[in-house]
Amino acid sequence: MRDERFCNSNCPFTRAIGTIGNKWKPIIINVIGTRTIRFGQLDSIIPLISRKVLTEQLKELEEDGLLERLAYKELPPRVEYKLSEKGLAFLPILENIKEWNLKYEVASMPQEID
Amino acid sequence: MRDERFCNSNCPFTRAIGTIGNKWKPIIINVIGTRTIRFGQLDSIIPLISRKVLTEQLKELEEDGLLERLAYKELPPRVEYKLSEKGLAFLPILENIKEWNLKYEVASMPQEID
DNA sequence: CAGCATCCAGCAGGATACTG
DNA sequence: CAGTATCCTGCTGGATGCTG
Numbered sequence: 508m509r510d511e512r513f514c515n516s517n518c519p520f521t522r523a524i525g526t527i528g529n530k531w532k533p534i535i536i537n538v539i540g541t542r543t544i545r546f547g548q549l550d551s552i553i554p555l556i557s558r559k560v561l562t563e564q565l566k567e568l569e570e571d572g573l574l575e576r577l578a579y580k581e582l583p584p585r586v587e588y589k590l591s592e593k594g595l596a597f598l599p600i601l602e603n604i605k606e607w608n609l610k611y612e613v614a615s616m617p618q619e620i621d
Numbered sequence: 622m623r624d625e626r627f628c629n630s631n632c633p634f635t636r637a638i639g640t641i642g643n644k645w646k647p648i649i650i651n652v653i654g655t656r657t658i659r660f661g662q663l664d665s666i667i668p669l670i671s672r673k674v675l676t677e678q679l680k681e682l683e684e685d686g687l688l689e690r691l692a693y694k695e696l697p698p699r700v701e702y703k704l705s706e707k708g709l710a711f712l713p714i715l716e717n718i719k720e721w722n723l724k725y726e727v728a729s730m731p732q733e734i735d
Numbered sequence: 736c737a738g739c740a741t742c743c744a745g746c747a748g749g750a751t752a753c754t755g
Numbered sequence: 756c757a758g759t760a761t762c763c764t765g766c767t768g769g770a771t772g773c774t775g
Contacts, residue, residue, distance in 0.1 A: 513644060519723055520715070525644065530627060530639070533638050546757050558758075562758065584758080600717050600718060603713075603714050609633055611686070661736065664737095671768065673768070674767085697736040698738080700737060
């Protein structure tokens with residue numbers, strides 16, 4: 508899921524892409540944002556992701572220090588996720604991507620009239 | 622290669638991730654930067670990418686308006702690529718990702734002494 | 736040189752069932 | 756509820772050879 512060749516690169520940019528350069532992770536980080544959120548919420552908010560893949564992505568994000576996982580010893584279990592300082596610092600970048608897309612996408616898209 | 626479900630999303634951010642959210646495209650855009658570059662150069666500069674995948678990625682980037690392809694009618698053929706305005710506008714974002722990684726990666730990495 | 740066509744292996748990722 | 760385990764399929768992407 509994570510490309511080890513990227514993560515072992517001696518180029519820091521390549522390593523960064525190895526960490527967050529796939530389709531799910533930016534989505535997950537963006538959905539979490541500044542809140543604390545439970546596994547089930549993420550699963551229902553993010554369309555089309557399977558629980559298995561969500562689990563894997565969350566684990567990698569935790570390993571890479573982008574988010575914190577809080578598991579409560581309860582039954583039924585409760586697990587909460589929130590972004591770490593590193594993860595929070597990535598939010599403005601996602602914001603820039605949004606703005607970039609809004610600015611340039613429209614020009615080349617077929618316009619819909621609602 | 623491009624996830625159609627992402628590109629057809631009604632969320633502009635999700636569409637953006639559908640466009641550039643994979644490991645090769647940010648690398649390619651970063652390598653091209655502000656210069657004009659030939660196919661063979663890209664192939665040799667970018668480690669580990671196959672010619673087939675490079676071709677596919679370049680085609681998608683062109684379709685999404687991120688880069689311009691200039692094919693000279695010569696023999697042997699010469700094809701040059703350069704970023705469009707949209708592509709150039711993405712460079713600062715990549716720069717932010719570099720800085721973000723440099724700032725936060727180190728803390729969690731085993732330090733090497735050279 | 737810059738691709739495209741073809742073939743093929745490996746793995747991503749979906750579905751389902753089970754557990755603490 | 757929040758996972759883990761297992762199975763299975765399809766697609767990604769590598770290797771190779773051909774062409775204008």
